[in-house]
Amino acid sequence: MTISTEKELSDFVATASGPLCVRGGNTRGMVQDGTPLSVAKLSGITLYEPGALTMVAQAGTPVATVQKALAKENQRLAFEPMDYRGLIGSKGTPTIGGVFATNTSGPRRISVGAARDFLLGVRFVDGQGAIVKNGGRVMKNVTGYDLVKLMAGSYGTLGVLSEVSFKVLPRPETQASLVLHGLTDTDAVAAMSRAMGSPFEVSGAAHNPKSEQSVLRVEGFEDSVSYRIEQLKSLLKNNAPEMSVLDSKASAAFWDTQRDVSAFHGVDGDIWRVSCKPSDAPALAAAAGGAAHLLDWAGGLIWLRMPEGCDLRGRLGAFDGHATLIKASRSTKERLGMFHTESKGVAKLTAGLRARFDPRGVFNPGLMDAAA
Template identity: 70%
Template sequence: MDITSEQALVDAVKGAGGPLAVQGGGTRGVPVGGQVLSVAGLTGITLYEPGAMTVVAKAGTPVAEIEAALAGENQRLAFEPMDHRALLGTRGTPTIGGVMAANVSGPRRISVGAARDFLLGVRYVDGQGAVVKNGGRVMKNVTGYDLVKLLAGSYGTLGVLSEVSLKVLPKPETHATLILHGLDDAGGVAAMARALGSPFEVTGAAHDPERQETKLRVEGFEASVAYRLGKLREVLGATGAEIDVRDAAASDATWADTRDVAAFHGKDGDVWRVSCKPSDGPAIAARSGAQAWFYDWAGGLIWMLTTTGHDLRQAVGAFDGHATLIRASAESKARLGMFHPEPGGLARLTSKLRAQFDPKGIFNAGLMDHAA
């Protein structure tokens, strides 16, 4: 079903005779059974107030359309959402509803927060076909459930988003990336921690073990960026690494590749996304059995490429975090589960929560049975 209005969405949910596979632009390759319920036709920016730094858009609105409107006012989506298409080999168009439903957050998460932190309000249709509105166009919430935060990252299992309100931020005057060469995993993670612990406002921190490059992004006014780069050189001089700087154009390409996991594009195998304590990252990677990996979020996020069907969770064992299977065959995702198994108490809580929002269990049924 292709939905083009909120009322059509209500009618579709009320009339559903079985499971519904909720879909936005269809770019994330999430394996869900049931009749496809696509909100890609529910499009349009309904309100944009640059002075208040807020934008309201229907869920199927392409991310590129929103970014273009913001660019005209020198503003941006600060959480820099990933484009999954090249990594997953999918088509379609990334939508703002899909970004929020999956809480898609890029490298800047370490400094500005996740996608959900920019979500001010939502309109959605619950499992009984009721339209629910929560939040608004200001950074304030009413008493009761924080439905805005619950919907973000729920992958459409609690309700189908029809509209979102977002906080946006100004674009910086310029930016650059400091590159440290020659550090191993432990050294790279330590250098990133030192940079983030400094007062010099790093907005991106990633480490590429294959190239032995540790990347640190600095954004702001030109004079401030130059000053902070110089200070970071001093702070990191003790690492013994060779240091150079990439200007704004080269920096853009560097972080677009990091955001979209370009290192694994076109390479055979499964792709995992591991969230962990940064200090635990090198040890987790070492016992993962992965063929390749790289670190984002100062080591708190590890992207891993493994052989087809490899059970990375079993190889790594217990750790403080979770591993999500992002790219794999339908058979592997069915066998291993896309999401990390939950502890028993949390699993019962989330099950009860989904039953409250979707009592008939029709939204993306079974998708997050093993969600973290």
């Protein structure tokens, strides 16, 4: 079912007699049974105030439409949402509602925060068809703040977003990246950690073990960027024997590929996303059995390409973080579950929230369960 108004969405959910498979642009490879419910036609920017750094858009608005409007005012989505299409082989269209529903955040998350940190207000339809409005359109309006945060990352299991209001930021004048060559995972994490702890405002920190390149991004006014690059060189001279610098154009191109995990586009095997403590990343990557991997968020995020059907969680064992299965066959996702097993306390809270917002259990049932 494709709807084009919030009222249609409300009426459809209220009269639904079975599970609903909630979708925006269908770009994230989620698998579960149910009647398809798409909000892709619930689209359009309803308010944009560049001076207030605020935008309001219907949930089905393409991310590209949002970015185009922001670019005209020299602004951007600061949390740098990744595009999953190349990774999972989807031909869909990413939507702004999908970005916030999945809390999709890119490399800049380590410096500015996640998508949920920019979400100001939401309108959504709950599991009984009621239209709920929460939050506001400016940062000082914190009414229902926790509920706004709750919807971000809920993957459509608590309600179907119909409209989102969010904060945007100015686009910096320029950027550059310092590349450290020849580092192991352990040495790269140490260098990235040192850079992130410095006063030089690093906005991206990634490592590619295959090329043995660790890349640190700085953004801002041109003089400031040049100064901070030189300071980082001095700071890290004992961490890396060889360094080079990517200019603005090359830096932007690198971070686009890093954001979208382009190195794993069109490859065989399953793709996993592991969130962890940066200091644990080298050991976790090793425990994966020598699989191809990339580090982001200064080591706090690991992308891994594993053999088809491999239980990565079983290989990693218990650790402080979680492993999400992003790309795999339907049978593998059903067997292993897309999401990590929740602790008993968190699982109890989750069940309570679902019972409150979706008492009939119609929204994406089973999607966020650890395994079928």
